[in-house]
Amino acid sequence: MFAATPLNRRSDRNQSVAKAVFGLMTVVLVIPVLLIIGTLVVKGAPAISWEFLFTAPRNNMTAGGIFPALVGTIWLVVVALLASVPVGVAAALYLSEYAPDNLLTRAINLAIVNLAGVPSIVHALFGFGAFVLFFNMGQSILAASLTLAVMTLPVVIVATRESLQAVPHAFREACWNMGATRWQTIRKVVLPNSISGILTGVILEVSRTSGETAPIMFTGATAFLAFLPESVFDQTMAMSYHLYYIATQATADVPEELTYGVALVLIAIVLMMNAVSIAFRVYLRGLKKW
Amino acid sequence: MTPPDHTATAPTPTAMDPRRAMDRRDLAWYVDRAAQALVFVGGISAIIFILGIFVFVTKEGFDFVFGSLDVGEFFTSIAWRPTSNNPTYGALALMVGTASVTGFAMLFSVPLSLGAALYIAEFATGKTREALKILVEMLAAIPSVVWGFVGMSIMNPLIIETFDVPLGLGVLNAGLILGLMAAPIMTTIAEDALKAVPDTYREAAEALGATRWEVIRKVVIPASRNGLLAAVLLGVGRGFGETMAVLMASGHAINIPTSPFDSVRALTATIASELGDTVTGGNHWGALFTLGILLFVVTFVINLTADIVVRGIRKK
Numbered sequence: 001m002f003a004a005t006p007l008n009r010r011s012d013r014n015q016s017v018a019k020a021v022f023g024l025m026t027v028v029l030v031i032p033v034l035l036i037i038g039t040l041v042v043k044g045a046p047a048i049s050w051e052f053l054f055t056a057p058r059n060n061m062t063a064g065g066i067f068p069a070l071v072g073t074i075w076l077v078v079v080a081l082l083a084s085v086p087v088g089v090a091a092a093l094y095l096s097e098y099a100p101d102n103l104l105t106r107a108i109n110l111a112i113v114n115l116a117g118v119p120s121i122v123h124a125l126f127g128f129g130a131f132v133l134f135f136n137m138g139q140s141i142l143a144a145s146l147t148l149a150v151m152t153l154p155v156v157i158v159a160t161r162e163s164l165q166a167v168p169h170a171f172r173e174a175c176w177n178m179g180a181t182r183w184q185t186i187r188k189v190v191l192p193n194s195i196s197g198i199l200t201g202v203i204l205e206v207s208r209t210s211g212e213t214a215p216i217m218f219t220g221a222t223a224f225l226a227f228l229p230e231s232v233f234d235q236t237m238a239m240s241y242h243l244y245y246i247a248t249q250a251t252a253d254v255p256e257e258l259t260y261g262v263a264l265v266l267i268a269i270v271l272m273m274n275a276v277s278i279a280f281r282v283y284l285r286g287l288k289k290w
Numbered sequence: 291m292t293p294p295d296h297t298a299t300a301p302t303p304t305a306m307d308p309r310r311a312m313d314r315r316d317l318a319w320y321v322d323r324a325a326q327a328l329v330f331v332g333g334i335s336a337i338i339f340i341l342g343i344f345v346f347v348t349k350e351g352f353d354f355v356f357g358s359l360d361v362g363e364f365f366t367s368i369a370w371r372p373t374s375n376n377p378t379y380g381a382l383a384l385m386v387g388t389a390s391v392t393g394f395a396m397l398f399s400v401p402l403s404l405g406a407a408l409y410i411a412e413f414a415t416g417k418t419r420e421a422l423k424i425l426v427e428m429l430a431a432i433p434s435v436v437w438g439f440v441g442m443s444i445m446n447p448l449i450i451e452t453f454d455v456p457l458g459l460g461v462l463n464a465g466l467i468l469g470l471m472a473a474p475i476m477t478t479i480a481e482d483a484l485k486a487v488p489d490t491y492r493e494a495a496e497a498l499g500a501t502r503w504e505v506i507r508k509v510v511i512p513a514s515r516n517g518l519l520a521a522v523l524l525g526v527g528r529g530f531g532e533t534m535a536v537l538m539a540s541g542h543a544i545n546i547p548t549s550p551f552d553s554v555r556a557l558t559a560t561i562a563s564e565l566g567d568t569v570t571g572g573n574h575w576g577a578l579f580t581l582g583i584l585l586f587v588v589t590f591v592i593n594l595t596a597d598i599v600v601r602g603i604r605k606k
Binding site: 001011012014016018019021022023025026028029030032033036037039069079086087088089090091093094095097098099104105108109110111112113114115117118119120121122123124125126128129130133134143153154157172180181182183186188207208210211212213217218240241243244245248256259261263267270271274278 | 296318319321322325326328329330331332333334335336337339340342343346347349352401402405406408409410413414422424425426427428429431432433434435436438440442443444470473477500501502503504506507509524528530531532533534538544559561562564566570578579582585588589590592593594597605
């Protein structure tokens with residue numbers, strides 16, 4: 001056999017060093033996540049109670065709970081999903097099933113990347129200029145949700161397109177050969193085979209939408225509301241904006257425990273949705289028959 | 291293979307023409323056409339929205355830009371005093387604030403993210419790899435307002451204690467947070483770029499006796515250079531546009547920083563903190579939308595460049 005030359009040994013050593021260094025870099029990057037979550041749990045957990053979750057803030061937000069903010073976030077997310085999922089799925093269907101490889105398709109892809117890359121505060125300016133003022137929705141759940149919908153549209157499009165493209169082309173060909181139209185093929189073959197992947201993307205969007213603050217600050221979120229919103233034309237409290245408000249703007253001293261509690265609930269919502277999405281994806285990969 | 295086109299009618303079909311059987315303009319055909327039209331509208335929605343953002347932000351800033359804006363002052367003065375009796379709109383300090391925070395963030399985040407991408411794509415296997423990818427995804431999932439809160443309530447006292455400075459909100463704090471926030475997008479895109487290098491390249495190098503590290507250094511990295519560059523660009527764009535975390539962790543003081551502990555104010559944060567107090571249509575309002583135009587144009591250019599850089603490899 002070959003004996004290891006000094007050169008081989010040096011290469012091997014370099015290899016181990018490189019592996020260790022890059023491994024360390026990865027660890028440095030991911031450790032803060034664990035530290036942050038750990039700190040939030042330790043400091044925020046004492047604040048969590050039924051009363052905290054299901055009552056409104058009291059005494060200038062220095063006591064009481066977060067119920068109106070929780071309900072408000074649910075409103076915002078649901079309305080945003082109603083707007084963005086149909087449009088996002090249609091966009092993904094176009095890109096995956098219809099789009100020829102031309103300039104328009106490239107422009108669409110560039111627009112999607114840009115939509116995801118435009119700063120959230122610019123989305124807020126757009127939402128204010130377009131929905132609140134131009135379309136005269138006022139500061140409302142509708143205006144805030146539509147702003148969120150535009151902002152998170154790329155999440156749905158990208159996830160849906162990926163799961164559509166994961167359906168083997170042969171499935172479509174088999175269907176076309178039976179004389180089915182494109183749309184029949186999409187409805188009966190492509191969508192049923194990719195619906196779970198699309199759902200994964202939608203859950204991910206819920207996670208993104210519920211944490212956003214900047215886009216809703218001027219379009220519909222309000223610092224305090226004693227009652228719950230009754231329609232999409234009402235303003236609302238929201239978890240993310242509530243955290244911003246009590247951490248920076250509140251006039252009275254908010255107990256530290258309360259602020260950590262809000263942060264913990266917010267991050268729990270976001271990460272749980274994310275975890276469901278990841279678990280769903282892993283589960284689906286196991287189910288795949290092709 | 292392309293799907294059948296049911297409109298394939300004969301030029302002048304006669305009763306006996308067998309091609310007439312191909313003309314199937316039944317209900318399914320009309321539904322198909324309607325669906326195609328609807329899906330097309332969805333398809334171009336992204337373009338409509340991006341144009342809409344540009345139009346609406348520009349529309350609100352238009353009067354200010356062509357009315358009261360002193361372009362020289364805007365780019366060279368640090369006096370951002372929109373609410374004084376004699377308002378001045380010098381955005382230089384805000385630009386420097388954004389640049390210093392983003393720059394500081396990239397200083398540590400670029401090497402770490404690319405290193406992590408290399409480790410995940412080339413060294414890690416099986417469960418470790420899955421776990422690391424999930425952790426990176428979690429890093430991406432933490433909302434920016436929570437990052438801002440972490441900056442204020444965890445990092446701030448930590449910096450004060452460690453470096454014995456009076457205030458922990460500044461370039462260092464916001465930069466560290468921004469770096470962590472921008473890391474996932476860089477890691478993910480860089481990892482995709484590394485994975486896009488064909489295995490045959492690696493196998494060819496390994497057949498010549500190269501170790502894995504030599505393969506990475508001499509083959510994989512050069513072959514994926516454009517993708518890595520695009521990853522860094524998108525990370526910069528992410529940091530540049532971040533709003534809530536920077537607003538909460540940077541100290542939000544108009545200032546040209548001379549040390550990492552100085553407080554600064556970012557372009558994005560200025561809009562977020564001031565828009566609520568302005569008169570709709572007023573000069574201050576217009577000035578904030580002008581900052582919005584600037585942010586939009588810069589991120590657009592960054593994304594466009596990243597796109598062109600990535601297309602560069604595909605052509606080759």
